[in-house]
Amino acid sequence: MLTLQAVQRFTKYKSFLDLALTIVGATDPAEPTIGFAGQELLSSQVKAHRTADGALALEIMAHFVELPDPASLRLRIEVGPAAGEFDFATMSAAYTRRIPPFLLVDPPGPRVEDLWRARLNEGSGVLLDIGGRARSGISRKGDYPAWEVRVLDIVEGEDVDLVGDAHDLSMIPTASIDAIQSVAVFEHLQMPWAAILEMNRVLKPGGLVLTVTHQTVGMHDRPWDFYRYSMDAWPGLFSAVAGFEVVATEMTELMRIIPHFWSHRFAAAETDVGYYASRVLARKVGEASVGWRGKPNVTTAYPG
Numbered sequence: 215m216l217t218l219q220a221v222q223r224f225t226k227y228k229s230f231l232d233l234a235l236t237i238v239g240a241t242d243p244a245e246p247t248i249g250f251a252g253q254e255l256l257s258s259q260v261k262a263h264r265t266a267d268g269a270l271a272l273e274i275m276a277h278f279v280e281l282p283d284p285a286s287l288r289l290r291i292e293v294g295p296a297a298g299e300f301d302f303a304t305m306s307a308a309y310t311r312r313i314p315p316f317l318l319v320d321p322p323g324p325r326v327e328d329l330w331r332a333r334l335n336e337g338s339g340v341l342l343d344i345g346g347r348a349r350s351g352i353s354r355k356g357d358y359p360a361w362e363v364r365v366l367d368i369v370e371g372e373d374v375d376l377v378g379d380a381h382d383l384s385m386i387p388t389a390s391i392d393a394i395q396s397v398a399v400f401e402h403l404q405m406p407w408a409a410i411l412e413m414n415r416v417l418k419p420g421g422l423v424l425t426v427t428h429q430t431v432g433m434h435d436r437p438w439d440f441y442r443y444s445m446d447a448w449p450g451l452f453s454a455v456a457g458f459e460v461v462a463t464e465m466t467e468l469m470r471i472i473p474h475f476w477s478h479r480f481a482a483a484e485t486d487v488g489y490y491a492s493r494v495l496a497r498k499v500g501e502a503s504v505g506w507r508g509k510p511n512v513t514t515a516y517p518g
Contacts, residue, residue: 396426445493
């Protein structure tokens, strides 16, 4: 009979499950096979090696047709005549690090950008695209045919309607914008709270904001690279005092965090994860009750 010794990794992304664990009782030299009770797999990969104490270490990547709630998973492992079946409670108890809930399940309900597009498809108006210059050849002006899309960017460009800084939208009249989007911009704002207050000012009551930025990604466009955002940061920024309520948040696209040089401090680094994208959909529910006087102090031009 196989016994679970420890679980070193337990992460999920969409329909993929990534496991690293060690078992004891596997004395047969046969290759291990795995399965999940009641679940259909599209594919699976298993890598195995013996540890110094004789345990069998397995790395399992399973691609499900549809991955259920992890709490209902039952993993079956067979090595020759020996077998063992382990439920989620058993694996959680054997986990060597705490399993953050957001690694185990997708955010409930529709995706943030699906909600955003559904809301925009219900009407029309003026949409301000902050930082929407087609720098990488990507222009979003045609994404919303029923909307008048105005692109604001800190650098001139063919598709840029307004040249300006998101920290100071004084060129835009108060309560004149119906919706705002920014994609890969917030990491480059030195004072994002100031930009959010400006967004509130130019938005009409009930106006929506979609912000897409990064939680884990390499440094880029220095010295204009300031922050990374978890989904838990958004309620503190798009807060009631800033005149907003958060409709939905999410993080997607799992990233591994691996040190360039190994040391004992980073012995379990491969079990740490981040997410490439962090998104928030927020709604203006009132006027901001706070202000901000500071201005960015980066003196160099934005690179590119």
